[in-house]
Structure formats: structure tokens, C-alpha cells
Amino acid sequence: MFKKLRQNEKFKEKFLPFIVFLFAAIFATLPYLDSGTIFGHDLVYHLNRIQSSFDEIEMGRFPVFVHSELLDGLGYGNPLYYPDLFLMIPMIFLKMGLGVLTSYKLFILIITFATGLIMYYSAKVIFKDRKVSYLASFLYIFSMYRFIDVYARAALGEILGLTFLPLVIAGVYDVIYGDNKRWYLIAFGLFGIMNSHILSTLIILILLIILIVININVIFKDKKKILNIFIAGIVSIMIVSSFVLPYLEQRFSSTVLIDVHKNSAESLEANACGVQEMFDNTIENTDTYTSKGIGILLLAFPILIILVKDKDKRIEHRFMVQVTFLGYFFVFVSTNLFPWEKAEILQIIQFPFRFNMLSTLLLSLGGAYAFINSSINKDDLFNVGIVLTCIFAAKYLNTVKINPHLITYEILMSGPKIANGEYKPIELNVEDNHVYNTNDGGKNRKIIPHKKENGIVTFKYEDNDYDFDLNVPLAYYKGYYSYIETEDGIKHELKVDKNTTNGMVVISSDENYNGTVYVYYKMTPIQKTGHIITILTIVGTMLYIINKKED
Numbered sequence: 001m002f003k004k005l006r007q008n009e010k011f012k013e014k015f016l017p018f019i020v021f022l023f024a025a026i027f028a029t030l031p032y033l034d035s036g037t038i039f040g041h042d043l044v045y046h047l048n049r050i051q052s053s054f055d056e057i058e059m060g061r062f063p064v065f066v067h068s069e070l071l072d073g074l075g076y077g078n079p080l081y082y083p084d085l086f087l088m089i090p091m092i093f094l095k096m097g098l099g100v101l102t103s104y105k106l107f108i109l110i111i112t113f114a115t116g117l118i119m120y121y122s123a124k125v126i127f128k129d130r131k132v133s134y135l136a137s138f139l140y141i142f143s144m145y146r147f148i149d150v151y152a153r154a155a156l157g158e159i160l161g162l163t164f165l166p167l168v169i170a171g172v173y174d175v176i177y178g179d180n181k182r183w184y185l186i187a188f189g190l191f192g193i194m195n196s197h198i199l200s201t202l203i204i205l206i207l208l209i210i211l212i213v214i215n216i217n218v219i220f221k222d223k224k225k226i227l228n229i230f231i232a233g234i235v236s237i238m239i240v241s242s243f244v245l246p247y248l249e250q251r252f253s254s255t256v257l258i259d260v261h262k263n264s265a266e267s268l269e270a271n272a273c274g275v276q277e278m279f280d281n282t283i284e285n286t287d288t289y290t291s292k293g294i295g296i297l298l299l300a301f302p303i304l305i306i307l308v309k310d311k312d313k314r315i316e317h318r319f320m321v322q323v324t325f326l327g328y329f330f331v332f333v334s335t336n337l338f339p340w341e342k343a344e345i346l347q348i349i350q351f352p353f354r355f356n357m358l359s360t361l362l363l364s365l366g367g368a369y370a371f372i373n374s375s376i377n378k379d380d381l382f383n384v385g386i387v388l389t390c391i392f393a394a395k396y397l398n399t400v401k402i403n404p405h406l407i408t409y410e411i412l413m414s415g416p417k418i419a420n421g422e423y424k425p426i427e428l429n430v431e432d433n434h435v436y437n438t439n440d441g442g443k444n445r446k447i448i449p450h451k452k453e454n455g456i457v458t459f460k461y462e463d464n465d466y467d468f469d470l471n472v473p474l475a476y477y478k479g480y481y482s483y484i485e486t487e488d489g490i491k492h493e494l495k496v497d498k499n500t501t502n503g504m505v506v507i508s509s510d511e512n513y514n515g516t517v518y519v520y521y522k523m524t525p526i527q528k529t530g531h532i533i534t535i536l537t538i539v540g541t542m543l544y545i546i547n548k549k550e551d
Contacts, residue, residue, distance in 0.1 A: 040154020164192030
């Protein structure tokens with residue numbers, strides 16, 4: 001039976017990859033497949049993102065823009081600045097009754113499975129070869145840097161971003177050197193990355209621009225290539241509108257802590273990877289040190305590209321030479337050999353070793369291609385490559401300490417819920433958490449009792465001694481809405497702005513109304529527009545793909 005399945009082309013093409021990458025994902029996440037407490041640099045932050053977004057949905061608010069119970073109950077606009085679309089997956093597990101930590105572990109398993117599949121099918125677009133595609137996928141999901149992201153840094157945004165990076169590369173290859181029919185892979189890849197991690201999007205855009213510039217002569221020889229790159233660009237912009245437009249709206253309407261909380265060039269240099277660290281094959285996560293390298297396999301395999309047989313007959317060879325060179329270039333950029341002290345313009349990257357995302361992607365593709373095609377006997381090299389990759393993966397995983405500080409779950413979850421305080425209004429004074437008239441500046445200023453339930457602040461207002469300008473204990477983000485319901489049942493909308501003295505919401509009116517005031521977050525017209533554009537773009541692109549397949 002198994003022999004027949006192995007010989008069945010439909011099985012090998014359609015079903016085998018799912019089975020292979022399910023087992024690969026289980027192997028790659030073995031340290032998490034128990035009931036123990038885990039730890040990572042950003043773990044508490046991401047667990048609270050999952051739990052807080054779930055709580056908001058349970059209260060009837062979707063999409064989620066503000067975590068109403070965080071930031072000392074003032075409301076934390078984390079989803080406005082850090083995309084949370086894919087957090088819907090662990091939220092399903094929460095709804096099923098699982099704990100947030102278990103949900104996170106299962107999420108990592110699913111991400112790993114998806115990463116393997118996406119890399120495999122993306123590599124197939126380039127190589128048209130199952131063996132090269134399998135090896136590229138194994139190198140990628142078992143890579144040192146990805147394991148560091150999972151087990152040491154708990155960098156969920158990057159882990160998700162790595163899942164979709166291969167789609168962009170496959171789309172670029174197809175437009176420039178392939179059939180020039182799959183430009184939409186670029187758009188879907190950027191959609192996935194943008195809804196995972198903003199900095200990963202910036203990093204892949206750098207690579208995208210470099211690849212287009214390198215191949216500009218090839219592109220300009222064919223008007224259809226130019227057209228499809230242009231279409232891919234327009235569709236990419238439209239498809240990410242659901243996150244980008246709300247994000248830009250916030251950036252232009254208010255200043256949050258991230259605007260002033262940036263690393264200096266000296267910090268960039270300090271966080272760069274040492275040359276020796278690049279060859280490290282252990283995953284360390286201590287109070288003073290975290291691994292930063294990409295491991296020996298990804299540094300060694302791509303070198304074999306100089307031995308590739310039948311280079312002239314391989315359409316993908318020129319692209320793979322570019323990919324390999326750029327992979328090693330980004331290895332160099334991630335190290336302290338690069339003049340980071342002069343690269344202040346790249347401060348937004350925060351950590352130079354982030355460029356190992358690109359190194360890992362590019363050298364996985366280049367390494368698999370070079371290793372398997374460096375000899376006539378591809379079957380033997382494929383088997384050797386898979387075995388070597390699994391051996392090194394086992395070695396990496398054997399060095400993982402999922403809870404190096406032996407902390408309990410209770411202590412873990414009592415950690416800081418908003419990371420370094422990013423995305424808070426820079427003026428925010430959390431102690432000024434009362435409702436009062438801002439025109440009442442006396443020592444005995446009247447405090448108006450209020451309550452907050454399901455994210456809605458309510459209070460009675462019956463003071464006509466001052467103009468209607470009230471401070472409300474909510475951290476200001478563009479989108480808060482307020483009205484007052486007078487005794488006759490009429491609702492009057494109030495103006496909402498930012499209290500520049502304490503970073504809170506301030507509501508005002510030209511009329512001095514008496515009644516019950518309601519303040520809550522409401523989807524803005526720009527947010528609605530962004531979501532509509534994204535949904536229409538996805539539907540339109542899918543209809544285009546279906547129509548093309550029928551042709």
C-alpha cells in the first residue's frame with residue numbers, strides 16, 4: 001500500500017507535503033509539546049495581546065483596535081500599531097476552553113506547519129523540483145535563526161513574518177524569470193507579512209527593491225514584466241489597507257512613545273552579531289546573552305553553487321546566484337563588521353540581526369539549490385541534505401531551555417503587559433485618571449464619579465459652572481466617540497480630542513448639557529475604508545486567479 005502511495009504522482013503532489021510538514025512541525029516544536037511553562041523575551045507581551053484581543057471580541061468589539069482593560073484600565077491601542085489579524089487562530093483555542101499558554105504553543109505548531117508548506121510551494125514556483133523544494137523548506141523551518149525567534153526571543157511577529165517571506169521571492173522570480181503569471185504572490189506575501197510585523201515588511205521591501213534594481217535590464221526588455229510589477233505594487237498597496245490606513249491615521253493624529261523610543265547608532269552596533277556568533281550552533285537565552293547566528297549549514301551549503309551542473313540549462317540559475325550573493329551580503333550586514341555607527345538612518349530596525357530573516361530565507365533557497373544540483377546523483381544528495389538538516393535541527397533543539405529561569409506560570413503572567421510601554425501617548429499621566437472639568441483648576445477641583453464597563457466610560461454630568469470641557473480617563477487614540485443623553489432622551493454628540501497635558505481623552509461641547517455621558521472607541525471612517533479596500537482587493541484578486549485557471 002505504502003509503495004503504491006509513494007509511486008502515485010497525485011499523492012506526492014497534493015497530499016504528501018501536508019504529511020511531511022505536519023511531522024516536521026511536530027519535530028520543530030517538540031520542546032513546547034508538554035504542559036510546562038515556557039519563557040521568551042517578548043512572550044508575556046504576546047500572550048497578553050492574544051488574551052486582550054479575545055476579551056474585546058467577547059465583549060462584542062470586532063475588529064479590535066484598543067485593549068480596553070490594559071494600561072491601568074485607560075485602554076491600550078496596541079492593535080493600531082501592531083497587527084493582530086493572525087491572533088484569531090489562538091483565540092479560537094481560547095474559545096474552546098484552552099489556556100492562553102497552551103493556545104500560544106499550538107499556534108507556534110500551526111505557524112511552523114504553514115511555514116513549511118508555503119516555503120515548499122514557493123520553492124516549487126522557482127525550481128519546479130520537489131527535492132530541492134523539500135530541502136529548502138527543511139533548511140528554512142529548522143534554521144538556527146527561526147529557532148532563536150521561537151525559543152529565545154518569542155518574537156511572534158517575526159515568526160509569522162518568516163511564514164510569508166517565501167511568497168514574495170517566488171512572485172518576484174515568476175515575474176522576472178518565470179511564467180510572469182503569478183505577480184499576485186507578491187501581494188499576498190506582503191499582505192501576510194504586513195499583518196504579522198511592520199519591521200519585517202520594511203526589511204522585505206528592501207530586498208524587493210534590490211532584486212528589481214539588479215534585474216532592471218531584464219524587466220525593461222518585456223513590457224508585460226513592467227506592467228505586472230506595477231500591478232503587483234498597486235494591488236499590494238490596496239491589500240494592506242486594512243492595517244496601513246488605520247496605522248497612518250494614528251501616526252498623523254498623535255505622537256506615541258515609539259516615536260521617541262529609538263535605539264541610537266551605538267545601540268545598533270552593540271546589538272550586531274559577532275563574527276564568531278554567526279557560526280554558533282547553540283540556542284542560548286540568558287540574562288546577558290542571546291544567540292544571534294544562522295548556523296553552519298546555511299553558511300556552508302550555498303557555497304556549492306560554484307559546482308552546480310548544467311548551469312546554462314537552468315533558468316533559475318542566474319536568480320539563485322543573486323539570491324546566494326544577497327544572502328551572504330545580509331549575513332555581513334547583520335554583523336559588527338558593517339559600519340553601524342554610521343547607519344543612523346536604519347535605527348528603526350532596532351537590531352541588526354533582524355537581517356538574518358533575509359539571510360535565512362535566501363540561503364535556504366540558495367543552499368538547497370546548490371547542494372542538490374552540485375552532482376549528477378541528486379537522489380543521494382537529497383537524502384544526505386535532509387539527514388544533515390534534521391541532525392543539526394536536533395542539535396539546536398537539544399540546546400533549548402524553554403524556561404531557563406524556572407519561573408512559574410503565575411509569575412510569568414504577572415510580567416509587564418505592554419512590553420516597553422510602546423504605543424502609549426508620550427504625554428500620558430496614568431495617575432491623572434479622573435473625570436473632571438479641565439477649566440476647574442482649583443485645589444479642590446470637583447471629581448466626577450464614573451464607571452467603566454465593557455470598555456465604555458459613563459458618568460452623570462450636571463455642572464454648568466464652567467464651559468463643557470471634560471477630562472476622561474482614557475489614553476487618547478484617534479477614534480474615541482462620545483455623546484451625552486439628556487433627560488428628554490435626546491443624544492447629543494460631543495467633540496473628542498487629546499488632552500495635551502496628560503495624554504487623555506478630552507470631550508467638549510459648545511453647549512452646557514446635563515445628562516449621562518458615554519465615551520467608547522468606535523471605528524473611524526478611515527478604518528472602515530481600509531477594511532473595505534482590503535476585502536474587495538482580496539476578493540477581486542481571487543476571482544482573477546480563478547478566471548485565469550479556467551482559461
